[in-house]
Amino acid sequence: MREVAELVVAPSEAGIASVLGPRFLEDLSRLVLRAPAGRRVDVGLSGGFVTQRLLPGLVGPSAVDWSRVRVWMVDERYVAAGDPLRNDDEAWTGFLRHCPGVELVRMPSADQYGADGLEEAAAAFARTWERLMGARSFDTALIGMGPDGHICSLFPHHRALDSPGPVVRVPDSPKPPPQRITISMAVMRSCRSLWLAAPGAAKAGAIAAALGGAPVEDYPVGAVLSPTARVYLDGPAARLVR
Numbered sequence: 001m002r003e004v005a006e007l008v009v010a011p012s013e014a015g016i017a018s019v020l021g022p023r024f025l026e027d028l029s030r031l032v033l034r035a036p037a038g039r040r041v042d043v044g045l046s047g048g049f050v051t052q053r054l055l056p057g058l059v060g061p062s063a064v065d066w067s068r069v070r071v072w073m074v075d076e077r078y079v080a081a082g083d084p085l086r087n088d089d090e091a092w093t094g095f096l097r098h099c100p101g102v103e104l105v106r107m108p109s110a111d112q113y114g115a116d117g118l119e120e121a122a123a124a125f126a127r128t129w130e131r132l133m134g135a136r137s138f139d140t141a142l143i144g145m146g147p148d149g150h151i152c153s154l155f156p157h158h159r160a161l162d163s164p165g166p167v168v169r170v171p172d173s174p175k176p177p178p179q180r181i182t183i184s185m186a187v188m189r190s191c192r193s194l195w196l197a198a199p200g201a202a203k204a205g206a207i208a209a210a211l212g213g214a215p216v217e218d219y220p221v222g223a224v225l226s227p228t229a230r231v232y233l234d235g236p237a238a239r240l241v242r
């Protein structure tokens, strides 16, 4: 078994959002209060359920001083800026634009480096990461998980899983679109705290296997299931967890 800080089974997908959402914001406001003066708190966000259905429900007043928060996407689809497939636009439009003073660090886009420019784009983003983060990881991350157990764009049995650097290019993602840039597992393993939201029956097998200790190569999410992780499932997703 992998030990996590918290395993919550909400009655429904909406229940995950309404329980996890306020707890995440409360924790974030505490992190901001404790952060050294002059430093923003670094938050990693994924696409999918988190940006599409969880964050939009949190729009409104909160205790978080967003002017002291810097947000990164943990992975990005390598398409043009403004393409409806971009994770960053979804996060911005659905939530972040309502957070006064927040900073969003966007990953490069295909209109900047060209459709064949993924390698160069990832290298440029690695320099941005080096400048702003150095050897640090996220203070906190709020991410989803795919039905195959992938997190970020770190897919089962993909060579990107073992990348030692903080930023990895993925030219052949099994989930479309194929070209992506992702934060590495090395960084995700060292997040100071991590919130995982995984609703739906399609995720039951992967989360049960990963919690049960299955190899990270088979279910990448297992790499972040540690005592710093909080896991939120709904009934269908939790049905195989023992």
Ligand SMILES: O=C(O)[C@H](O)[C@@H](O)[C@H](O)[C@H](O)COP(=O)(O)O
Binding pocket: 046, 047, 048, 049, 050, 075, 076, 077, 087, 143, 144, 145, 146, 147, 150, 151, 152, 153, 175
């Ligand atoms: O760019 C992406 O495709 C997403 O960032 C991806 O990594 C997502 O977070 C997971 O696939 C979970 O997605 P769901 O929460 O929608 O299942």
